[in-house]
Structures are given as structure tokens and as C-alpha cells.
Amino acid sequence: MTKQSRGAEGSRDRRAQPRSPDPHWRTALTAIEPNKILIRGYPVDELMGRLDFGEAVYLLLRGELPSPSIGKLMGAVLVSSLDHGVTPPSTLASRNVATTGTSLQACVAAGILGFGPYHGGDIESCMRFLDTGLGLVRNGMTYEEAAHEVVEAYLEAPPPGFGHRIHTQDPRTARLFQMAHELELDGEHIRMIGSVERVLNRRHGNDGTQRIPINVDGAIAAVCADLGFDPAQGNALFIISRVTGLVGHALEEQSRQTPMRQIDPKDLIYDGPADRRLPETRK
Amino acid sequence: MTKQSRGAEGSRDRRAQPRSPDPHWRTALTAIEPNKILIRGYPVDELMGRLDFGEAVYLLLRGELPSPSIGKLMGAVLVSSLDHGVTPPSTLASRNVATTGTSLQACVAAGILGFGPYHGGDIESCMRFLDTGLGLVRNGMTYEEAAHEVVEAYLEAPPPGFGHRIHTQDPRTARLFQMAHELELDGEHIRMIGSVERVLNRRHGNDGTQRIPINVDGAIAAVCADLGFDPAQGNALFIISRVTGLVGHALEEQSRQTPMRQIDPKDLIYDGPADRRLPETRK
Amino acid sequence: MTKQSRGAEGSRDRRAQPRSPDPHWRTALTAIEPNKILIRGYPVDELMGRLDFGEAVYLLLRGELPSPSIGKLMGAVLVSSLDHGVTPPSTLASRNVATTGTSLQACVAAGILGFGPYHGGDIESCMRFLDTGLGLVRNGMTYEEAAHEVVEAYLEAPPPGFGHRIHTQDPRTARLFQMAHELELDGEHIRMIGSVERVLNRRHGNDGTQRIPINVDGAIAAVCADLGFDPAQGNALFIISRVTGLVGHALEEQSRQTPMRQIDPKDLIYDGPADRRLPETRK
Amino acid sequence: MTKQSRGAEGSRDRRAQPRSPDPHWRTALTAIEPNKILIRGYPVDELMGRLDFGEAVYLLLRGELPSPSIGKLMGAVLVSSLDHGVTPPSTLASRNVATTGTSLQACVAAGILGFGPYHGGDIESCMRFLDTGLGLVRNGMTYEEAAHEVVEAYLEAPPPGFGHRIHTQDPRTARLFQMAHELELDGEHIRMIGSVERVLNRRHGNDGTQRIPINVDGAIAAVCADLGFDPAQGNALFIISRVTGLVGHALEEQSRQTPMRQIDPKDLIYDGPADRRLPETRK
Secondary structure, X not given: OOHHHHHHHHHHHHHHOOOOOOOOEEXXXXXXXXXXXXXXXXXXXXXXXXXXXXXXXXXXXXXXOOOHXXXXXXXXXXXXXXXXXXXXXXXXXXXXXXXXXXXXXXXXXHHHHOOOOOOOOHHHHHHHHHHHXXXXXXXXXXXXXXXXXXXXXXXXXXXXXXXXXXXXXXXXXXHHHHHHHHOOOOOHHHHHHHHHHHHHHHHHHHOOOOOOOEOHHHXXXXXXXXXXXXXXXXXXXXXXXXXXXXXXXXXXXXXXXXXXXXXXXXXXXXXOOOOOOOOHHHO | OOHHHHHHHHHHHHHHOOOOOOOOEEEOOEEEEOOEEEEOOEEHHHHEOOEOHHHHHHHHHHXXXXXXXXXXXXXXXXXXXXXXXXXXXXXXXXXHHHOOOOOHHHHHHHHHHOOOOOOOOHHHHHHHHHHXXXXXXXXXXXXXXXXXXXXXXHOXXXXXXXXXXXXXXXXXXXXXXXXXXXXXXXXXXXXXXXXXXXXXXXXXXXXXXXXXXXXXXXXXXXHHHHOOOOHHXXXXXXXXXXXXXXXXXXXXXXXHOOOOOOOOOOOEEEOOOOOOOOOHHHO | OOHHHHHHHHHHHHHHOOOOOOOOEEEOOEEEEOOEEEEOOEEHHHHEOOEOHHHHHHHXXXXXXXXXXXXXXXXXXXXXXXXEOEOOHHHHHXXXXXXXXXXXXXXXXXXXXXXXXXXXXXXXXHHHHHHHHHHHHHOOOOHHHHHHHHHHHHOOOOOOOEOOOOOOOOHHHHHHHHHHHHOOOOOHHHHHHHHHHHHHHHHHHHOOOOOOOEOHHHHHHHHHHHOOOOHHHHHXXXXXXXXXXXXXXXXXXXHHOOOOOOOOOOOEEEOOOOOOOOOHHHO | OOHHHHHHHHHHHHHHOOOOOOOOEEEOOEEEXXXXXXXXXXXXXXXXXXXXXXXHHHHHHHOOOOOHHHHHHHHHHHHHOOOEXXXXXXXXXXXXXXXXXXXXXXXHHHHHHOOOXXXXXXXXXXXXXXXXXXXXXXXXXXXHHHHHHHHHHHOOOOOOOEOOOOOOOOHXXXXXXXXXXXXXXXXXXXXXXXXXXXXXXXXXXXXXXXXXXXXXXXXXXXXXXXXXXOHHHHHHHHHHHHHHHHHHHHHHHHHHOOOOOOOOOOOEEEOOOOOOOOOHHHO
């Protein structure tokens, strides 16, 4: 449901509603009592050291413990979006706030506000897009027919989850699909996005234009939809993950650069470790 | 260095500085090239599925891979602060923004802005407080003498990292210290905060006032300082962790409650799963 | 253009675009040189004391000086939305952030994030709604016919700009329309919203339901559209105005209440000045 | 009181306090009843068209109507900070958020978060700095002696309210002091900042370093302190004023530039109106 339609449907309630006689409201997330914190019913101190963070995120958002395979895939999704250097405008927003000497909280909040429709907000819309295709499949179309149908609206521009400013073959996409496959967690959404990619690129192959790859938002959308996440939760995992990158850039800005500088994203030198591989023991 | 002093020391530079002739600036976090994303030198797709999120956070913020023990403790720190129900004002800020029907990003950003000095901002100040005590130890005092010295400034109020509105024995604190001990990662900061606790509560025992426990901020501060985190990074882990709770509450608000409601934190009913334990296989 | 359609249309550019060979970008707002600040070409020090704030806002957003009548109406629009007590969730978000002891900036930013689609975001959508009606008028319908047509989509809920949780006859609405009329600044948008109100309430009169008044968002939308503001600028004036209310509540929270309190919007006592009138000299 | 000391003093209350038996809290700003909105006791519809925005801001923040002179000076303070082009990092933060296609609210909130200690946050600290000097005057020093005393702490850097990255003679400063003088609203704070400027620049004249002027933050600090504003309110007027600039830049970014661009603050071309003067009728 778009903002537009929610606004219209919800507005009677919102504008004319009498105050409810029952003032109670409900939560199913976390119960707090003195010396007791229950996350979805589990004592948080029992979770500590026994769930990794990705598993705990899954528990809080979904209500139940993930299987080990799901926990592993959740972790990979979170790691995939950790940081993307200083190229995203959200990171530059954080850096511009950080240079004024303010708190880490303010820097991170400003960065999150830069996860707009053109950046980071594609996961939710890609999940809805894939669901539209799967609705057609359920009504009798083949995946390929459904893919043809849903890409029709995107003659001028790629559908959500496709194309990237920098990467033509996003390494995160391939890795996520490989892991979903190996963990036997790939389902109809991954199949659907694959069909869309084939249809799209047959079209592009024919008219000589550039190949349009599935980007990392598309891969996360398909993987998480197959894990049963709701589209409304789609952007959640990206936010949770990328906050770490925003923290890293804000701290680096305040420790390495002079305050109140004018930040030009092009005049950057990377001076971190050179390309290296994980030690064999970590593979 | 406080904001105040930074302001004063930094201000000559800031107000009168000529534009630097060298426009370059530097980052050591992440290198981006077409089809290549290197986090601290490691290809992100190689990290996916091989590091859990806590380990990846450590890598990004510290620059090197954590040992397995450190990775495990990092995970526990992140899980410890995942959510604290609707009692924190930051969560209520997120809920109040969510009830207006806006984006998840806006809800989360507003919540982060509520991690103020009285809430969530104690980790950094507790790390500095413990470092003050350890400075005295390095100059020849015993831990107990140093603890006596540093609590002097806190006759009216507990030092940072002590006391909680709700918990007198925070279950997260005990668990973090136990894990640090078992993983052989406890060091001088944990020893220092223990000395402070003993000194504080001997004082309180004598005059009959209430016992003042180490709270979870204090425990995270001591554990992370022993892991080598800088005080400026102190609040970072709390932000990264609690963002998940903010996401959970914002999504729950928009899916379960009517828009534009007036949120009274007292009229809440918890209707999630009852108290339960991890299955034996997860322990 | 909705976010959705912008996303689709914009996405080819965004995802596949090569870096532009011309790095320059353009602004027409403010020129800065040493010891010189030109707002839309005028030296800011010449504007100080000669334009009131409403006139200066108009100049910055529209590019030219307002006539005295327009300046007066701009001022009234800005004063109309100054504050609405603690009833709006945006104000409660600011208060919840303020109770954590953080900066005024953080409190205000959190409040602005609570100007969601259900609150404060109606001005833009009402401007677009009225433009839809006026499009029909331009194609030959009478205002009444057009009003009938456009309210069709809002059988379940009032259109944007109509209805209020608290006020059945919003005093700000009447005053804005009266001023626009007296200053001879009322045009087709005010006429259109009047037609919609009549059509709506004839419908509601017949079936015995509650009268649905034009709310202050609707009045601002109609008045500003008649002044030539673009719908994309619609929410701007509300934001600029209400920031003052957010500032007032954040400062009052931090000076009058204890930190870290749990804020229940219902348990409030107003202890300010009693109902009073402007002195004759100010009328 | 600094954050640090508030934290310490407030922390006993905050951490151990029992829930208050009296749940009521108080506000003196705005009373809301059906069809009635009283700002500090005055019906808002009576204020509309009779107070300009600067006067209304004064009423809300201070509780009483300003005199016409004070109203005029308030207006000049608000106009002075309206916009400063794209040079401030706060504006660049707003622009970076705007390029992601998100809401005006998110763009403005991100910009406000960039009013850090090095930018926009100087007004409050300058007010405290001047109060320190005036405390010495009240204890018997001359203004010049007090100025000597208070600048001692700022050998390395100018005190708050002095120096600017771009302007050596800020035109806004001169205009504000001139208006305060002509309106007979200049008092001890303006006198104090003048003494400090003389002492500072005698020092700088002697050792051949650059003259350090009072900047616009210092001028606003002195003027507003003489109007009786509290230091805690110091940054409020800057926030209220500059929000307009943030709105202007966010709207311009989204209407004139391509989405997801990389914003380099140096590659900017101003293409607005050339230098022009107010018509004689507006002077």
C-alpha cells in the first residue's frame, strides 16, 4: 500500500475519530520487569553468547528463533550491506554532519535519512514487484510469462532491484544467491527475479544496450522474501546493517579530518590495507 | 576532550583557516571499484557467510579481524542492547514518529536522536571515568585507592555506568562479565569498575541508602575498553545494536496500532510469548 | 509525480548513468563572497530591518519580493501553524527526545520527522487535489461539477485538507480565508476548496453523519496555491512555522520537567496565562 | 551547566528515582480546546495578521508580546541567518539527503543535525562567555579589565562569537549592532562583546596576526542576551531562521539537479539574480 493510498484510506479514522474508550495498546516484542528482560519471551542474558547478532535480529523481527541455516543467511545479508565507502549520499550526509563536531547519534541519524527512494529504499519496492509477478504465476502464467508482463512498465528504466551506478556484476548478489542455494533456502522469489533478469537482458541484448544486472537490493529483496519477510520489513535489514558503516565514517571523519572542511567526494585517497584474503582458518 | 574544550581549541583553525592547498582527504575503511568492494582490504563477498555480523562490525571499526573469542564477546555486547521494550524515551520517540505514517528511516532516526546523555550516552563517559581511575593506578595507587579517589566527585549521584531506573541487578551485566571472564578477555577496566562498585556500595551500605549496581552501560564500557575500543567509539556499539529495537517498534506501531494515536507508555499490555528458555540444542 | 513514479522514471538515469563530463551544478538562492551575502541578489544586511521574516521566507523560496499584501498573508500563514500544544505526535517525539538531555537540534529534528503523511503532510496533497479539480474546470466543468467528481474517490475518508481530530470549526481556517479575501488574494483554489466543502457536507448532511470542515492544512493549501506556490513547496511553510513550536516544547521540557520521565500526553496541566485579548493598539 | 555536569548531578534522580506519585506535568505554552488555540493565552486567529512571525516567535518563547522595537529587532535577527549558500556543512548534509529523493522533512532534519559545536552552536556558548565577563564587572572590574580576564583562556583560538571562515567584516554583525543602537535596545552584553573585540585585536595588532572580527553568532548572542534571552535559548533563533535556508536548498536540489549525484561544493555556479538593491519604497 503506498503512502498515497494509506493517506486516503486512513484519513477518516485519523481526522474524525473519537478518543478510544479503551486506552490500552499492545506489544509482542519485549517484556521488561525489574531484573528481567524477555526478548520474544527469551531472557536476553540467555541469548547473549548463544545467538549471534543476525539470529537475534531475526528473533526480534520475526518472533521465533531462526534455524541455523536461516541464521547464517541472515548474517550474510547483514554483512553484505555493512559499508559502501564514501560513494553513497547517505555517507556523505553523515560526514558533512560529523565535520561540524556534533554527536555520533546526530551523524548516524542524518545518514539514515539519506536512505531515500533512490538509495537503499529499493528493497521494499523490489519485494512488492516480485510479489506482483508471483501473483501472475499463481493465476496460471509461467515464470517467464509473468516476467515479461511485469517488466512492461519499465521500458524507460530498470525495475527496482536492477542496475547499479558502479557495479555491473555486483559480487554481493552472486554470493547471496549462492549461499541461499547451498543452504537450500532459495524459493519462488529468487526464481522470479532470475526470470526477470533473463527477460530484461534478452531485451537489452537485442537492442545493443548495456546489460542490467540484479543489484544487491534486488538480491536482498529476493532472499528475504523467500525467508518470509514482509515487504514492509524490506528496508529494515539494510538500515540495521548500514548503520555500522555510518558509524565508521562519522568516527573516521572526526578523528582524521579537520573540522568544518568542505567535503568533495572525488578528492579522496584510500589509504587502508591493500587487497587481502581471509586466512584459511576462517573459510 | 569535552565539546567545550574542543570548541575552544579547534576554533582558531575553524574560523580563520585558509582553504588547504591539498584538497585530498583520506579513508581507510572501504575501497570501492567496479565490481569490487573491499572492507578493510577484504572482499565483502568473501566475508559474507564467513564472519558473523559482530565480527564484521569489529573488523570495520577496528581494522583487523577479531579472534574467535573477541568475536563471540562482540556478539554478546550487540545482543545485550537489542531492545528494552517501550520504556526508553528513544523508543517512545520512534513510536510517536511512526504513528504519523512516515518512513521507517524517519522513525529510526528520531529514536537514535533520543540516545541522549541520560540514556545510552553513558558508555563513552564511563570509559573515560574508568580511564581516569586507571591513570591513578599507573601512578602508583592501588585499585581500591583509585576507586575511592574517582568516586569522590559523585557524592550526590552515581558515576556513569552505575544505577538503573528499573533494574537493581541487571542480568546483562552479570552475563557480560561472566563471558569476558570465561573467554579470558577481562582486563584492567573490568577490575577497575569492580573496585568502584565495592567502594560505592560500602559507602551506601553504611548510610543505609540503596545499593547502586553496575548497569549495562557500565558493563559494556568496561568490556569494550578491555577489548581496546576507544571512548569515542563507546556509544557506537549501543547505537548499532539498539537500531534493531527501534526498527521492531516502528514496524509494530505501524502494523498493529491506529495512526495518529496518543501514546501513553503506561497503558501497555504485553501480549507476546510467555517466558521461555532456549532449546538445549542452542545452549 | 509520486515517489513511486519518480522512482521508476528516474531509475535508468540513476543506476546506469555515466559520471557527467560537466561537474558544475547551479544554485539561484544565495551568493556568498567575503563580506557579502546576497539573498536572491539582495544584500542580507539591507533586508534586515526592512523585510519581516515572512517576507524574507517568500523572497528566498520564490525569488522575488512579495507585495505588502502577500507579505501580510505569508506572515499569517506562518503564525497560524506556530504551535498546537502537546497534542501532535511530532511534539511528543520532540519531548521524548528532550527528556534524554540531548541538544536542541536533536529534539527539533526528531519532531520534524514526525510531520508524516497523517500529520502536517496534508498541505502538499491537498494542493494536488485542488489542482485536479481545477483541471476539470479548465476542461469545461463548473466548480460544483468538478467538486462532485474529485470527492468520489473519498467515500470512506475525507479528502486531504478536510477533517480534524479536535476542531470542528478551525479558527485558523476562517481567519486565513477572511484575510485572503480582504487582501484581494483569493483565487481559484480557495473557490475550489469551498465548492468541495459544500459538496462534501451536503452528502454528510443527508446521511446524518458529522460535518467535515476544511482544516488548517486545507486552508494553507488553498491560500498558498492561490499565491502561486508549487505543491512541492506545500509542506515547506508548515515546517518553517512549526519548528518554533518544537523549539518551545523542547526548551520547556528541559527546563521544567525531570529528565528521563515517561511522558503521558493525557496527564498534562496547562498553567500558562488565562485567555486574553490583544491590546487595542495591536489590532 | 555543561552536559558533563548535568549528567553527574542529574544521574541520581535519573537512575534510582521512584516513579512519581503525581503523574501530572505542566506546560505554559499553548492551550488546546475544540475550536480554540491559545498561544500564551492569545487566540491564534487573533494573532494572525496582527503579529509578524518574529513577534510571534518572541511571544511563544518568552511568554509576552514584544514591544514594537523588540519585534523589529527579532525580525532582523531571524532574517540575518536565513541562508548562507552552500558553504555550510549543514546545507551540504541537506543536499546529500535531498539527492536520494526523500521527503522535505528528512532533508531539513538532516541539515539541522549539522548545526554542531563548530557551526551554529556558538550563540549559546558566546552568551555564557559574555555572562562570565559581566559577572566580573558586577564584582567591580571595568569592562576592559573583565575583557582582558576572559580572553586569557583563548590564546590559541578566538573566543566563541569571534572569527569566520569567510567574512573578515561580517555585514550582518554591523547591521545588528546598528539596529540595536537605533532602537535603544543595546545593553551590557553588546558593550561587553565590544570590549572583548578591542582587547583581542589590540593583542593581534601587536603581534601582527590577522584581525579577528565579531561574527554573526557573536552579534546575535549579544543582541539576544540584551533582549533577556537565556543562553539555553541561544541556538533556538538560529535554528528557526536557518530552517528556511535548508528548505530552499532541498527544494532546489530536487527540482534542478539529477538524483543520486555526487555533490562537490566547489563546482558550483551561481545563476540567480545579480547584485541588486531594495526599491526605495521598501527602505
